[in-house]
Amino acid sequence: MHRKPLQVMRQLTKHVGPLSYIMAIAILLGVLGHATAAAIPILGAVAVAKLINNEVLISYELIITLAILCGIMRGVLRYFEQYLNHYIAFKLLATLRNNAFDKLRELDVATLEDKKRGGLLTLITSDIETLEVFYAHTISPVGIAIVISVVSLSLIWAIAGFPLALFALFGDLILGVLIPRINHRRLSKSGVEYRKTLSEFNSRFLDTVSGIREIVMKNAGSLKQKEVNENSNKLLDIMKMQNVKIARSNALIQLCTALITVVALLISITLMRQEGYSLGLAIIGFTILISTFGPVIALSSLPANLTQTLASANRLLDLMTEKANIMNVIDGQNIDLERVEIKNMKFSYGEDHILNDVTLKIEKGQIASIVGESGSGKSTILKLLLRERDINAGCILYNEINIQKINTESLLSNITLINQTTYLFDDTIEYNLKIAAPGATEDEIIKACKQASIHEFISSLEEGYKTRVGTLGDKLSTGEKQRIGLARAFLRGSSLILLDEPTSNVDALNECVILRALNESKKDKAIIIVSHRESTAAIADVQYKLENGILYKIDNFATHIDV
Ligand SMILES: Nc1ncnc2c1ncn2[C@@H]1O[C@H](COP(=O)(O)OP(=O)(O)OP(=O)(O)O)[C@@H](O)[C@H]1O
Numbered sequence: 358m359h360r361k362p363l364q365v366m367r368q369l370t371k372h373v374g375p376l377s378y379i380m381a382i383a384i385l386l387g388v389l390g391h392a393t394a395a396a397i398p399i400l401g402a403v404a405v406a407k408l409i410n411n412e413v414l415i416s417y418e419l420i421i422t423l424a425i426l427c428g429i430m431r432g433v434l435r436y437f438e439q440y441l442n443h444y445i446a447f448k449l450l451a452t453l454r455n456n457a458f459d460k461l462r463e464l465d466v467a468t469l470e471d472k473k474r475g476g477l478l479t480l481i482t483s484d485i486e487t488l489e490v491f492y493a494h495t496i497s498p499v500g501i502a503i504v505i506s507v508v509s510l511s512l513i514w515a516i517a518g519f520p521l522a523l524f525a526l527f528g529d530l531i532l533g534v535l536i537p538r539i540n541h542r543r544l545s546k547s548g549v550e551y552r553k554t555l556s557e558f559n560s561r562f563l564d565t566v567s568g569i570r571e572i573v574m575k576n577a578g579s580l581k582q583k584e585v586n587e588n589s590n591k592l593l594d595i596m597k598m599q600n601v602k603i604a605r606s607n608a609l610i611q612l613c614t615a616l617i618t619v620v621a622l623l624i625s626i627t628l629m630r631q632e633g634y635s636l637g638l639a640i641i642g643f644t645i646l647i648s649t650f651g652p653v654i655a656l657s658s659l660p661a662n663l664t665q666t667l668a669s670a671n672r673l674l675d676l677m678t679e680k681a682n683i684m685n686v687i688d689g690q691n692i693d694l695e696r697v698e699i700k701n702m703k704f705s706y707g708e709d710h711i712l713n714d715v716t717l718k719i720e721k722g723q724i725a726s727i728v729g730e731s732g733s734g735k736s737t738i739l740k741l742l743l744r745e746r747d748i749n750a751g752c753i754l755y756n757e758i759n760i761q762k763i764n765t766e767s768l769l770s771n772i773t774l775i776n777q778t779t780y781l782f783d784d785t786i787e788y789n790l791k792i793a794a795p796g797a798t799e800d801e802i803i804k805a806c807k808q809a810s811i812h813e814f815i816s817s818l819e820e821g822y823k824t825r826v827g828t829l830g831d832k833l834s835t836g837e838k839q840r841i842g843l844a845r846a847f848l849r850g851s852s853l854i855l856l857d858e859p860t861s862n863v864d865a866l867n868e869c870v871i872l873r874a875l876n877e878s879k880k881d882k883a884i885i886i887v888s889h890r891e892s893t894a895a896i897a898d899v900q901y902k903l904e905n906g907i908l909y910k911i912d913n914f915a916t917h918i919d920v
């Protein structure tokens with residue numbers, strides 16, 4: 358969604374609220390800092406004025422002392438101004454990150470799955486980091502520029518008269534309003550494009566790293582290298598284009614500043630020639646004019662950094678205004694799952710009708726299997742049982758309670774889904790098990806692993822449960838990972854275990870171990886298993902087949918296989 362820069366800035370500024378008193382102090386320190394910096398040349402001009410006609414009452418000694426003090430104070434004031442600005446900025450970045458994480462937690466799995474992981478990573482890390490420019494280097498410079506301009510215009514008017522003050526106002530408007538607008542218009546498009554391309558680059562790069570095994574196995578290294586090079590060149594080209602534009606903008610700022618200075622000098626000389634006009638005061642007025650331009654020139658340079666910041670902020674605001682497809686239920690009922698029933702369920706992804714009539718019934722102590730062709734909608738049924746999306750017609754009941762009335766937390770604590778591959782984090786086996794139940798004791802972990810027939814294997818490892826599994830669980834076989842996935846489900850104590858092709862990637866031995874573990878643990882669990890394999894489906898007490906969106910119960914299915 359495209360938002361106007363002012364709209365984005367207004368949204369960002371809202372967060373400053375509780376810290377606005379610190380921002381006010383930072384602006385005050387900034388104003389004093391710039392005033393002390395401007396005071397040094399102005400004191401010089403005062404000394405020259407005194408030299409010309411001695412109409413200045415303060416002594417040279419005092420002028421030199423004040424100039425030294427101003428120089429020292431400039432450093433001190435600048436330090437504290439920057440300190441406060443960065444204090445505000447990093448406090449706000451932390452708040453924004455928390456808000457973004459809260460939003461991600463609020464969004465449902467289906468919405469999150471639609472997002473590119475690299476894009477989310479860019480948003481949480483570099484996009485939010487870029488906002489530092491706005492909080493530390495934008496708000497207070499604008500405040501400082503306004504105050505310094507008003508004070509210097511008043512001084513110029515009082516000391517050198519109205520015409521020079523009027524021209525100073527004209528110069529301020531050119532450098533502080535017109536040029537920032539021109540620069541923003543020039544730079545905003547490439548700023549937005551840079552952030553978008555960076556996010557895409559990160560997404561593709563993460564995708565490439567995740568698929569490294571496929572790349573090596575398929576000998577696709579040079580193809581991927583070419584792709585990464587192309588993408589990084591694209592990013593580089595946008596950056597170069599942006600830098601050229603920034604250089605041109607800076608040249609424009611320098612040119613205008615020089616022109617304004619020359620014209621101001623001409624006006625001052627013209628004024629000096631008029632009768633009754635003091636040469637000394639004209640020099641002081643001119644010096645005030647040129648030495649107080651700094652904060653206004655800083656505004657001209659803002660768009661160079663701000664365009665990317667606003668593009669990042671826009672992406673953050675997109676996330677923050679995103680609506681979840683499924684809202685978490687918090688005022689519904691908690692359940693202790695005993696029975697699952699799906700009645701005449703229909704479901705479509707948009708216009709695409711996937712499920713037309715799905716009816717299924719299962720209770721604790723039973724295993725149900727679902728077979729069906731690839732793409733028929735088997736995984737979709739499992740996702741709907743987890744309420745990743747809402748159904749179009751019919752209902753899903755747990756203990757006769759509609760799924761929509763059950764508290765999300767309670768629903769999820771009753772169900773575990775095991776996929777074709779179990780994702781393991783780059784940490785110890787113990788850590789990976791505790792993900793399912795953070796408070797689990799050592800005995801409970803061992804019991805769950807024994808149930809999943811993985812305890813013996815883990816114990817045989819040199820470091821046992823403390824063994825690190827490596828990035829993407831690379832140090833374990835698929836069968837071992839699946840059994841850890843199963844142990845997680847047992848540890849969690851879920852009453853309903855959903856398995857989506859759990860044995861499709863493992864050998865017959867591992868399959869047998871997994872199926873036996875399931876069969877032995879079914880008395881206090883309801884289990885739904887989706888599989889292509891007859892051997893897997895055969896452990897079921899009740900078998901279903903999904904065809905053309907209709908779930909049929911198979912009455913005379915293959916004899917129950919003892920595993
Ligand atoms: N998020 C989604 N958005 C749109 N369509 C989807 C989405 N997820 C799945 N589909 C489509 O819905 C259909 C059913 O998908 P599903 O994954 O449930 O099939 P499946 O029976 O599990 O297949 P397989 O045996 O290959 O795993 C497919 O045509 C798929 O392309």
Ligand SMILES: [Mg+2]
Binds near residue numbers: 735736737857
């Ligand atoms: Mg599937």
